[in-house]
Amino acid sequence: MSASVDNTKSFLEVSPGIRNWLYTLDHKRIGLMYLCGILFSLLLGGAFALLVRTALFSPGLTIVGQDWYNKFFTLHGAVMVFLVIIPGIPAALGNMVLPVQLGAPDVAFPKLNLASFYLWCSGAFLLLLATALGDVDTGWTFYTPYSLESQTAVIPAVAGAFVLGFSSIFTGLNFLVTIHKFRPAHMGWFQMPLNLWALYATALMQVLATPVLGITLLLLFVERFMQIGIFDPTLGGDPVLFQHCFWFYSHPAVYIMIVPAMGVISEMITTFSRKHIFGYRFIAYSSVALALFSFLVWGHHMFVSGQSRLANMVFSALTFSVGIPSAIKVFNWTATLYKGDIRLDTPMLYVLSFLILFTIGGLTGIFLAVLSIDVHLHDTYFVVAHFHYVMMGSTLVAFIGALHYWWPKFTGRMYPEALGKLCAWGVFVGFNLTFLPQFVMGSRGMPRRYWDFDPEYTLYHRLSTIGAFLLGISLFVVVCYLAWSLKRGKKATQNPWGGTTLEWVAPTPPTTFNFPEPPPEVELYDYDDLVEVPNANEDGVTNWERRPATGKPAKAHH
Amino acid sequence: MSAQDNDKGGHDDHGHGHGHGSPFIQHHYDDAQHQFDSGKLGIWFFLVQEVLFFSGLFVAYILFRHHHPEVFAYASHYLDVKWGAINTAVLIVSSLSAAWAVRCAQLGQRRGLIACLVITLVCAFGFLGIKYIEYSHKFHERILWGHRFDPCVASGGAHLPNKSNQCDGVKSSVVWDFKTKKADRGCLDAETGYDWEPATPGIQARCQVAEIKIGVQGNERREVGRRAIEMCEAAAGHGQPHKPVPCWALVENRHVCPKGPAAMVYYGDKAVRTDVEIEAVCEAAPAPAAPEDAFAHAADRPAPGQATLTRQAPPTKHDLQVAWSNGPPPQNTNMFFSIYFAMTGLHGLHVLAGIFVYIWLLVRALKGHFTPEYFGPVDYAALYWHLVDLIWIFLFPLLYLIH
Ligand code: HEM
Ligand SMILES: [Cu+2]
Numbered sequence: 010m011s012a013s014v015d016n017t018k019s020f021l022e023v024s025p026g027i028r029n030w031l032y033t034l035d036h037k038r039i040g041l042m043y044l045c046g047i048l049f050s051l052l053l054g055g056a057f058a059l060l061v062r063t064a065l066f067s068p069g070l071t072i073v074g075q076d077w078y079n080k081f082f083t084l085h086g087a088v089m090v091f092l093v094i095i096p097g098i099p100a101a102l103g104n105m106v107l108p109v110q111l112g113a114p115d116v117a118f119p120k121l122n123l124a125s126f127y128l129w130c131s132g133a134f135l136l137l138l139a140t141a142l143g144d145v146d147t148g149w150t151f152y153t154p155y156s157l158e159s160q161t162a163v164i165p166a167v168a169g170a171f172v173l174g175f176s177s178i179f180t181g182l183n184f185l186v187t188i189h190k191f192r193p194a195h196m197g198w199f200q201m202p203l204n205l206w207a208l209y210a211t212a213l214m215q216v217l218a219t220p221v222l223g224i225t226l227l228l229l230f231v232e233r234f235m236q237i238g239i240f241d242p243t244l245g246g247d248p249v250l251f252q253h254c255f256w257f258y259s260h261p262a263v264y265i266m267i268v269p270a271m272g273v274i275s276e277m278i279t280t281f282s283r284k285h286i287f288g289y290r291f292i293a294y295s296s297v298a299l300a301l302f303s304f305l306v307w308g309h310h311m312f313v314s315g316q317s318r319l320a321n322m323v324f325s326a327l328t329f330s331v332g333i334p335s336a337i338k339v340f341n342w343t344a345t346l347y348k349g350d351i352r353l354d355t356p357m358l359y360v361l362s363f364l365i366l367f368t369i370g371g372l373t374g375i376f377l378a379v380l381s382i383d384v385h386l387h388d389t390y391f392v393v394a395h396f397h398y399v400m401m402g403s404t405l406v407a408f409i410g411a412l413h414y415w416w417p418k419f420t421g422r423m424y425p426e427a428l429g430k431l432c433a434w435g436v437f438v439g440f441n442l443t444f445l446p447q448f449v450m451g452s453r454g455m456p457r458r459y460w461d462f463d464p465e466y467t468l469y470h471r472l473s474t475i476g477a478f479l480l481g482i483s484l485f486v487v488v489c490y491l492a493w494s495l496k497r498g499k500k501a502t503q504n505p506w507g508g509t510t511l512e513w514v515a516p517t518p519p520t521t522f523n524f525p526e527p528p529p530e531v532e533l534y535d536y537d538d539l540v541e542v543p544n545a546n547e548d549g550v551t552n553w554e555r556r557p558a559t560g561k562p563a564k565a566h567h
Numbered sequence: 568m569s570a571q572d573n574d575k576g577g578h579d580d581h582g583h584g585h586g587h588g589s590p591f592i593q594h595h596y597d598d599a600q601h602q603f604d605s606g607k608l609g610i611w612f613f614l615v616q617e618v619l620f621f622s623g624l625f626v627a628y629i630l631f632r633h634h635h636p637e638v639f640a641y642a643s644h645y646l647d648v649k650w651g652a653i654n655t656a657v658l659i660v661s662s663l664s665a666a667w668a669v670r671c672a673q674l675g676q677r678r679g680l681i682a683c684l685v686i687t688l689v690c691a692f693g694f695l696g697i698k699y700i701e702y703s704h705k706f707h708e709r710i711l712w713g714h715r716f717d718p719c720v721a722s723g724g725a726h727l728p729n730k731s732n733q734c735d736g737v738k739s740s741v742v743w744d745f746k747t748k749k750a751d752r753g754c755l756d757a758e759t760g761y762d763w764e765p766a767t768p769g770i771q772a773r774c775q776v777a778e779i780k781i782g783v784q785g786n787e788r789r790e791v792g793r794r795a796i797e798m799c800e801a802a803a804g805h806g807q808p809h810k811p812v813p814c815w816a817l818v819e820n821r822h823v824c825p826k827g828p829a830a831m832v833y834y835g836d837k838a839v840r841t842d843v844e845i846e847a848v849c850e851a852a853p854a855p856a857a858p859e860d861a862f863a864h865a866a867d868r869p870a871p872g873q874a875t876l877t878r879q880a881p882p883t884k885h886d887l888q889v890a891w892s893n894g895p896p897p898q899n900t901n902m903f904f905s906i907y908f909a910m911t912g913l914h915g916l917h918v919l920a921g922i923f924v925y926i927w928l929l930v931r932a933l934k935g936h937f938t939p940e941y942f943g944p945v946d947y948a949a950l951y952w953h954l955v956d957l958i959w960i961f962l963f964p965l966l967y968l969i970h
Pocket of ligand 2 (some may be wrong): 259
């Protein structure tokens with residue numbers, strides 16, 4: 010980072026050229042590059058999903074037989090989990106937003122940040138290589154002993170997930186240090202935007218859980234290469250140990266997905282309600298509580314894997330407790346809406362979808378935590394519907410919402426609002442149409458990961474497939490109009506939504522070190538003296554400006 | 568390390584060009600201290616990550632040890648405590664020099680810094696060298712993981728025949744040549760239990776096998792007395808004992824081949840000594856391979872004619888060794904080596920990574936990059952190195968010192 014960096018121009022313009030982007034240390038550029046990769050993966054994973062859904066349109070042979078079906082759902086799961094949902098909010102949006110919300114010039118370790126990005130690319134490459142080499146059919150969970158025997162390209166897929174894990178670890182580490190060491194003097198822990206609390210809790214989980222996945226996948230990898238025997242029962246190894254290690258990561262991983270989503274939701278919900286967030290400390294603490302609890306409940310994925318009864322009971326009880334911090338958040342968000350001046354811009358539509366979908370997803374998780382019920386529901390479509398409500402209905406919806414929220418800030422352009430709203434509705438309706446029937450058929454016994462089904466389920470599968478296409482098309486249109494808006498969108502103002510966090514004080518788009526002048530101290534979530542100025546720029550976009558409210562002095566200082 | 572996060576004063580002057588002292592202070596930090604503190608916190612988080620990375624293996628260790636205590640007690644005797652202890656000492660010394668390097672860097676003692684870095688590197692190489700010796704010995708003896716676990720010796724050092732019939736070299740016993748149906752090399756010395764001249768053929772007699780008595784249930788038997796016997800048996804026809812069939816078998820005679828393979832039976836992966844008796848009619852003993860063959864005393868060769876060959880020789884040193892040691896490996900002994908190689912291998916990779924880091928530090932130290940204002944990398948590397956050391960300090964007793 011040379012001293013000659015121009016900190017007056019927008020980071021998008023300052024040093025053009027593909028080389029300058031590929032070698033950039035600017036967290037916003039890295040975030041945007043992640044975003045491209047992630048959106049691409051989203052379309053790819055979505056294409057696999059639609060193939061799966063098409064195959065399930067009717068009982069019996071439709072487009073593909075069982076081998077291809079197994080490959081499709083495995084690739085769908087692996088791409089969506091490892092390439093989209095886990096890095097989505099932290100690596101792409103978090104990277105862009107976190108330093109700006111802190112008022113910092115960059116993350117603590119910009120080179121490490123770039124390295125994480127290239128690790129992500131390598132991992133993605135390996136996963137795609139697995140696809141090209143004839144696919145993987147183990148499911149994204151890579152359970153042993155099947156993953157030891159499968160003749161498909163398990164090795165590159167596992168290697169890819171391993172590398173992606175390290176990308177995630179280094180991103181988390183970077184964020185932890187940045188939040189610890191780059192907060193301005195006036196920003197104590199409880200003056201941090203809630204998004205930063207969420208990213209902090211996420212980063213903790215990334216650093217504490219992902220290494221366990223790393224060693225597990227490494228052992229699986231070595232096992233396939235050299236038959237080391239740790240997981241192979243024919244050599245005296247323990248295949249259930251794999252499940253324990255896998256879920257020890259992958260349960261926290263579901264919180265790595267959801268907690269940052271909760272962070273962006275907290276930001277958006279207060280902005281679009283024009284009202285101070287309700288229960289700041291509760292939301293902040295519950296993020297950390299979720300991070301800690303998430304390490305204690307992995308056994309709920311293994312109720313029928315031969316765990317001891319005692320273990321089952323303990324894990325079941327602990328799993329219920331995870332509902333508490335989740336519910337605390339939902340209550341606080343709802344209370345924030347109460348008597349707010351709610352603005353239904355596109356991001357807010359996603360926020361409201363999130364609230365509904367997350368509540369359904371979380372509650373069905375509680376159903377599954379009940380031992381006797383889980384024995385019936387385990388490995389059925391009920392589980393599939395549950396985790397899609399939380400992973401897709403919550404995390405992905407929050408991600409798309411937040412993408413709209415910060416899009417103007419970081420690209421300098423507005424997306425087309427009317428189309429945005431239409432697609433938000435498409436996502437919401439399509440999503441429910443896809444997954445509500447899955448709850449029903451799951452509870453009636455339709456097992457997951459089957460390529461064929463009894464005709465009694467045909468109606469549900471058809472509804473689900475139709476919903477999936479609506480959902481897929483809506484998301485595809487979102488990606489298209491966002492890309493379109495990069496050049497054609499209306500010019501964005503500095504603060505088009507009236508947010509109170511520091512990024513809305515930075516120029517649009519921010520400069521290389523984010524702030525040409527040291528950022529002022531802001532009053533977090535205080536909307537009183539923010540005034541809406543319609544038609545603030547030549548494209549007629551709204552801006553919100555801080556005006557001293559009656560009696561109160563302006564808060565510009567330093 | 569995480570407690571002092573709040574004590575750093577504001578960094579409100581970032582975002583515009585201002586000079587830093589050392590050329591290695593990056594621009595987005597307020598000052599050298601800010602950079603150092605950030606790096607330090609970062610490396611601590613990294614170490615936490617490392618601990619968790621290893622934790623998976625420690626869990627596997629606990630689990631398998633809990634399930635198979637006998638395996639761990641038996642198998643750890645295969646490991647050489649001497650080398651393990653030396654390596655422990657080597658790493659402790661290197662940790663000391665790594666810490667000292669930090670001190671030198673802080674005080675600006677360039678020579679001391681370079682010396683300490685060199686010592687650390689030498690120790691790291693020493694560690695890997697010793698590990699190489701240990702590993703190569705294990706490879707030789709087939710004391711490996713999974714199906715590759717096929718040891719030539721029991722954990723007390725006594726010889727075992729092995730399934731793959733190829734304990735050549737070091738301490739092996741006899742190798743059977745399936746084509747010529749002769750024991751084509753090796754003959755154990757009864758006193759030492761060592762194969763003195765693995766290249767020299769053993770001394771055989773041509774015998775007619777009359778009966779093979781095995782003190783175990785017949786259908787549990789997979790491979791009797793290495794395949795030599797098996798072939799005799801096949802030729803003799805199952806269920807038709809007492810029908811003499813010409814066959815090559817090693818003669819059980821303490822002066823000829825005291826440890827013929829006939830003394831072992833395999834159940835699955837497990838080799839067990841058993842009271843195999845071979846009754847055979849020997850035709851003649853072949854001439855000694857070479858006059859200087861130490862064991863080729865004509866008087867000790869079985870005379871032509873009828874002879875009953877049973878294992879009735881007095882206990883050899885081999886027998887005693889087997890008795891002292893825990894006998895042949897219990898089932899799943901391979902699991903110990905799965906864990907052993909996984910843990911020490913991963914640790915070794917970390918040592919290797921440390922070597923690269925220290926070479927890089929050495930180059931930078933030679934270029935004079937480190938000053939009392941800027942010495943972070945030396946400090947961070949030392950922390951990493953201490954962790955690598957610490958992990959070994961756990962591995963050493965857990966693997967080498969089990970009773
Ligand atoms: C309210 C909190 C939650 C509870 C109590 C809960 C409970 C459960 C339980 C008991 C299962 C196991 C069902 C079975 O396999 O039989 C499960 C599966 C799953 N959950 Fe949740 N869950 C919660 C939130 C989440 C969140 C927030 C996510 C992701 C963002 C998530 C993702 C998943 C996934 C991916 C699976 C299935 C994995 C697989 O087998 O492939 N859950 N959940
Ligand atoms: Cu879970």
